Amino acid sequence: xxxxxxxxxxxxxxxxxxxxxxxxxxxxxxxxxxxxxxxxxxxxxxxxxxxxxxxxxxxxxxxxxxxxxxxxxxxxxxxxxxxxxxxxxxxxxxxxxxxxxxxxxxxxxxxxxxxxxxxxxxxxxxxxxxxxxxxxxxxxxxxxxxxxxxxxxxxxxxxxxxxxxxxxxxxxxxxxxxxxxxxxxxxxxxxxxxxxxxxxxxxxxxxxxxxxxxxxxxxxxxxxxxxxxxxxxxxxxxxxxxxxxxxxxxxxxxxxxxxxxxxxxxxxxxxxxxxxxxxxxxxxxxxxxxxxxxxxxxxxxxxxxxxxxxxxxxxxxxxxxxxxxxxxxxxxxxxxxxxxxxxxxxxxxxxxxxxxxxxxxxxxxxxxxxxxxxxxxxxxxxxxxxxxxxxxxxxxxxxxxxxxxxxxxxxxxxxxxxxxxxxxxx
Numbered sequence: 001x002x003x004x005x006x007x008x009x010x011x012x013x014x015x016x017x018x019x020x021x022x023x024x025x026x027x028x029x030x031x032x033x034x035x036x037x038x039x040x041x042x043x044x045x046x047x048x049x050x051x052x053x054x055x056x057x058x059x060x061x062x063x064x065x066x067x068x069x070x071x072x073x074x075x076x077x078x079x080x081x082x083x084x085x086x087x088x089x090x091x092x093x094x095x096x097x098x099x100x101x102x103x104x105x106x107x108x109x110x111x112x113x114x115x116x117x118x119x120x121x122x123x124x125x126x127x128x129x130x131x132x133x134x135x136x137x138x139x140x141x142x143x144x145x146x147x148x149x150x151x152x153x154x155x156x157x158x159x160x161x162x163x164x165x166x167x168x169x170x171x172x173x174x175x176x177x178x179x180x181x182x183x184x185x186x187x188x189x190x191x192x193x194x195x196x197x198x199x200x201x202x203x204x205x206x207x208x209x210x211x212x213x214x215x216x217x218x219x220x221x222x223x224x225x226x227x228x229x230x231x232x233x234x235x236x237x238x239x240x241x242x243x244x245x246x247x248x249x250x251x252x253x254x255x256x257x258x259x260x261x262x263x264x265x266x267x268x269x270x271x272x273x274x275x276x277x278x279x280x281x282x283x284x285x286x287x288x289x290x291x292x293x294x295x296x297x298x299x300x301x302x303x304x305x306x307x308x309x310x311x312x313x314x315x316x317x318x319x320x321x322x323x324x325x326x327x328x329x330x331x332x333x334x335x336x337x338x339x340x341x342x343x344x345x346x347x348x349x350x351x352x353x354x355x356x357x358x359x360x361x362x363x364x365x366x367x368x369x370x371x372x373x374x375x376x377x378x379x380x381x382x383x384x385x386x387x388x389x390x391x392x393x394x395x396x397x398x399x400x401x402x403x404x405x406x407x408x409x410x411x412x413x414x415x416x417x418x419x420x421x422x423x424x425x426x
């Protein structure tokens with residue numbers, strides 16, 4: 001009996017020492033090397049530097065900026081060459097009576113087409129730049145969740161390893177009691193079942209911890225060192241400062257830019273209904289007399305079959321669609337923010353309760369059960385139940401803390417402000 005009690009005390013001492021060591025680690029301003037501490041901010045910086053989504057958004061900005069330059073270009077002139085009165089009959093046989101005309105045509109855009117094209121390209125560029133902010137915000141949330149999951153998985157593994165040690169000691173003590181004739185063989189079998197279940201739970205936790213670390217490593221582009229347990233243990237008292245609504249958020253800003261793009265498309269479609277002019281000027285050479293004369297011309301397309309009305313109707317319908325989608329985005333953002341606020345408040349209350357009164361009560365119950373079992377006052381079932389409740393309470397405290405950080409990350413993403421200027425990063 002003294003051995004099991006000593007083992008339990010040793011496990012508790014190791015857990016306290018590990019927790020103290022985690023909380024005394026300090027964050028370094030440089031990136032961790034080898035087994036150094038990797039803070040949450042360093043993980044975010046590494047993830048943002050390696051995020052393919054951010055790189056894709058940046059390429060999209062460059063493409064949109066090139067499109068803006070293209071939109072501002074005027075139509076190219078054309079050079080026309082015409083040869084008339086050749087290879088005919090009579091006096092027009094061969095090229096002796098040829099009339100050769102060399103001219104240059106210059107299209108003139110009417111109706112504000114160029115300005116409308118530029119307006120569309122500018123809104124598309126603004127949307128692309130907003131895409132960088134969205135990609136960075138999504139990456140920040142994903143790495144926070146991955147970091148949170150990795151810390152929580154390691155915490156769960158520590159607890160299950162401790163429970164495995166206790167289960168082995170309980171089984172050894174039960175075997176001694178059975179051989180001494182002081183207990184039924186059922187007690188030993190029950191302890192063995194608890195050990196087997198503990199072994200299975202520990203192995204599952206090991207696999208989950210490896211997976212969580214691997215997911216974090218894939219996001220940051222390197223194998224992480226020690227993780228900041230002190231960050232995981234911090235729970236805010238009142239939560240982050242929240243805006244009154246979704247106004248100014250990234251989701252609503254993206255929907256508003258889409259509306260602006262649709263409005264610019266309407267202006268472009270309306271301008272395209274105005275026919276363009278093509279002015280031409282050149283010189284004509286008469287082969288027979290060797291004379292040269294100037295030639296001037298004006299070309300105006302006749303919108304007989306396609307007057308651009310269908311394109312305008314389509315653009316107006318798309319504008320109405322964009323406006324409706326903006327209202328939908330505003331409603332969904334408000335609902336998502338309200339839900340995330342409630343989730344954060346509930347997770348905060350659960351984390352404080354699980355890490356406070358509930359955990360204290362479970363620790364005290366297990367302590368009393370260990371002493372009573374050692375002194376023969378409590379049976380094995382009492383001890384196993386107390387240890388099971390303690391393990392579940394400690395795991396529940398980790399789950400509640402992880403849920404708090406996850407809700408905090410989701411709420412931060414939902415309420416993140418859109419850049420006030422084009423190109424500003426959140």
